[in-house]
Amino acid sequence: MLNENNAKNSLLADAGKRLEQALKHVDISEDAIARLQHPKTSLSVSIPVRMDDGSLKVFSGYRVRYDDTRGAGKGGVRYHPGVNLDEVQSLAFWMTFKCALLDLPFGGAKGGITVNPKELSKAELERLSRGYIDAIADAIGIDVDILAPDVYTNAVIMGWMMDQYSTIKRTLCRGVVTGKPLTLGGSKGRDTATAMGAFTVIQAMLPKFKLLPAKTTVAIQGFGNAGATLAGLLAEAGYKVVAVSDSKGGIYAPQGLDIASVSEHKNKSREMKAVYCHNPLCSIVEHQAISNQELLALDVDVLIPAALENQITLANVQDIRAKYIFEVANGPINYDADQILTQQGTYVFPDILVNAGGVTVSYFEWVQNRHGWYWTLAEVNQRLQEKMQIEAEQVWLISQDLKIDLRTAAYVQALKRLGEALDAKGNRNYFVNSSV
Known part of the structure; x- marks a missing residue:
């Protein structure tokens, strides 16, 4: 889909391949496709x-x-x-x-x-x-x-x-x-929005596979703001978070990690350790130090890449054992690896859906700035959860109806909306076949 110059750019070319799959399932004008190439x-x-x-x-x-x-x-x-x-x-x-x-x-x-x-x-x-x-x-x-x-x-x-x-x-x-301090016009809930949005998608989708939180193991690559917050939300909801990592490496404990204590220790010492904290005292508990690559290969139910792009490629895709992957990072799985995961029956919930909580609450902040009317945290989270649930369900329905993978379904929905907006300005069919 992308032009020849763009095709030389690996990341952008990889992104374009995802659209080629979706174009097979959506009626969009040549004009719209041409404009989306640049x-x-x-x-x-x-x-x-x-x-x-x-x-x-x-x-x-x-x-x-x-x-x-x-x-x-x-x-x-x-x-x-x-x-x-x-x-x-x-x-x-x-x-x-x-x-x-x-x-x-x-x-x-x-x-x-x-x-x-x-x-x-x-x-x-x-x-x-x-x-x-x-x-x-x-x-x-x-x-x-x-x-x-x-x-x-x-x-x-x-x-x-x-x-x-x-x-x-x-x-x-x-x-x-957007994403400003509250005293400068920021929105409540913006700092946790990406994690909250991802959590909402996970909560909406996993019940479709009869997965109960207490019996569902989770590994999260990336313990930054989004990854750490999401780990905490999942742990509070009863999920068994067994592994987390940052840029230096990770920790794995089959019995599950006390995420609140891990976060507290990381904030104080900048070290990833499996600990349990009681008041000011933290005790190290049994765990295994692992690399980021080892985390990706763990035998868990849910894998959440929340670091950078291109973490799962042809070089390591055969090592992936998780059945369900939720992309909190942008582009953590490249196109070729994505095809193999789909063929293997892995459910990949795409980044453009899973990590969209951040831009959604950024929109809320923009609206609040323009109107000078600011919402409570409860109002922000309620609006975010409603938005994420609606769009997640829509992607799921498209996937089931067209019998396509979830990423392609997400792009089909997005392409429909983009195509309608682009064609509203006029396309070849309009100028050739209709009168003003």
Whole structure:
């Protein structure tokens, strides 16, 4: 589906292959397909930053608005050494379909800076964040393209970005950035939205397979904000979370982990240990130290990749033993591995559905900013759960009706909505066969 130039980009080409499967099951005009082959805008910028030691360092930044037919671009900004234009374009492409799948009035966008944020001081991070906004200010806006947190960005960084944009525009522009601190117009529930959305999908789907929480084992790769929060929600609901990991490695305990204690210990010591904490005291309990690859290969019922993209590929797909995979990360399974998992009867619940809680509550924050009317946490979570349940059930019904895998079903639904919006502006059939 993607053009020849895009085909050279591995991530974007891989994303395009998913659409080719969906196109077999949806009636969409050639015009719509042609427009979805190209990002609307793709911006690369240089960001000079004065470092604490007085030296000047120049960082590479990107912002891509892939499509805005259904509304302003929407997507996060990630800080990571591996950020490049191909990755950002791919993520913007996925965001386009994620927003359409959740029926949000947004298009897809994404941004990033090639940087290891752990090597920068807080003051350097602030200067970098404000410099990024200086560089892309003309390409974003409350009705143009709206930013949000992503990998290694957080509410504080989003606050700096909103403040810098407001300074440039000489007016308070809260809605240009979501995921902000509450005192700067953020929404309650935004920090847990991705995990809460994923939890809602899991709770809606697993009963269809007669899986009871107490008898369901779970392994989670990625113990960042989304992964750690989701682990806690699952544990509280009675699921047996037996393994978790971060970028350095993981822990495995067949008897199950006390997630609250693991999180507490990780926050204090930055170490992944199987512990049980009582008041201020934490005791190490029996566990096995494992690598991220070993975690992926564990014999568990549910596997949740919640780290980065391309974690399951042809190199390790045969090691995967979980029957149910819920993608909390973006693109954790590449196309070739995905085909093998489907052939083996593995149920893969796709990222554009499972991790859509974040963008959904970002939409809620944008609405609240525009109206100046803020909701309680209970109201936010109720609206989020209702939205996620409705769309998860719709994907399931499409999958069952067309006898297709869940990822293809999700793209079918998203393509229908995108096609309708694109064709509403006119297509070949309209201009050739109808009169005004």
